[in-house]
Amino acid sequence: MPKSMTGYISAGVLIGGIAFIAYAGVPKEPKALFEETCSLCHSLDAPKAQHMSRTSWEATVLKMRFYGLWIGDEDANIIIDYLSATYGEKQFWEEVSREGMVFGEGVVADPNGMVYFSSMTRALPPGPDNPGGTIFVFDPSTGKTTKSLEPSGMSNGLHFDLNGDLLIAQDSGGEGKGGGRAVMRRKLATGAMSVVADRYQGKHFNGPNDLTSDAKGRVYFTDARYDGTEPMELPNAVYRVDPDGKVTQISTDIFRPNGIEVSPDGKRLYVAAANAKTLPTNPNGPAVDKFGITLGGIVVYDLDSGGNISNGRLFFRNDFLMVDGMAMDRQGNLCVAMHNGNPKAPQSGIVVLNPEGQIVERILTPDEGLTTQLGFGRGADAGSLYVTTAFPIRLYRIKTVREGHYF
Secondary structure, three states: OOEEOOOOEOHHHHHOOOOEOOEEOOOHHHHHHHHHHHHHHHHOOOOOOOOOOHHHHHHHHHHHHHOOOOOOHHHHHHHHHHHHHHHOOOOOOEEEEOOOOOEEEEEEEOOOOOEEEEEEOOOOOOOOOOOOOEEEEEEOOOOEEEEEEOOOOOEEEEEEOOOOOEEEEEOOOOOOOOOOOEEEEEOOOOOOEEEEEOEEOOEEOOOEEEEEEOOOOOEEEEEOOOOOOOOOOOOOEEEEEOOOOOEEEEEOOOOOEEEEEEOOOOOEEEEEEEOOOOOOOOOOOOOOOOOOOOOEEEEEEEEOOOOOEEEEEEEEEEOOOEEEEEEEEOOOOEEEEEEOOOOOOOOEEEEEEOOOOOEEEEEOOOOOOEEEEEEEOOHHHOOEEEEEEEOOOEEEEEEEOOOEOOO
């Protein structure tokens, strides 16, 4: 039986037919052909399903030929035989929730293992059918999903800090849709809400997108305009909030920042970019991306003991898909969710990057929607990796042999 080179997926899932690109024990030529084909598959729009018949794989290889990849008849048969035999038509992702509307985001687990995720509804018109966003909680022990907060201020990214408080990135929403444009803290025991940051130098944020924290309790978040009609007063940027409440703008390098993570050793800050030209352009800048990212990518900064960044550099780039949410495992590998933002012709991808920025795993995505955010479980569910999707909203999980990093 083939085994994952980096050991990300449990044996039970391997038996079920996983869809990672990198395997040991595969004959050299079919493996090389497979890697080349699968790389293009993720760049274009196939394969989308987690279970594909031989006929579907044949169509995939034909599509690769159409797009210009030279594959001879003999090579094509080798690839098709290998993919059909390895993956068959077996299940990969487990769908665990269909609660919410439109756009899933922000999946994260609390210290007790309950999994929280956002339902963003700003694509809906204002009115009684638009709740202004909802935060749901999924219980892995019962399989039930319930509402935790509604309206949520159009919550996007979610994160649990050292104290077990839920940090909420409230995005923009548009007139009458309830976008909070703030970073909020919620005490789960009491439900009490407090403001972490809602302005910088007296100006409103554009729409906090995602957030994380470090071992000293500092909060880092991205602020960028992805939708909504509210006035834009600040450039798209990355911010730090110190424990005393001081807000510092630490970067305006990235054209439209998105996901954000701190490495387990606290020495790196990773920031994703989603630079599609179809999204709103912020008149306050930045005018260009300092790292030359034209669509999707990740920038890594060195992070010092005071929470200051330096030496920003390109860590990962994808010219076909935007990079959205990310999740870090305990070994410092970065799980990355990507998509093209087009619900009518959805394309998605999930990769795992090691600390050197190398792709060590490619994961075939669920067969519906855009993959938007990733998060690990905790406690008894620590080996689960969750993913949210949009158009339609879903919550999926897969069992792994890794555990997520939480300070």
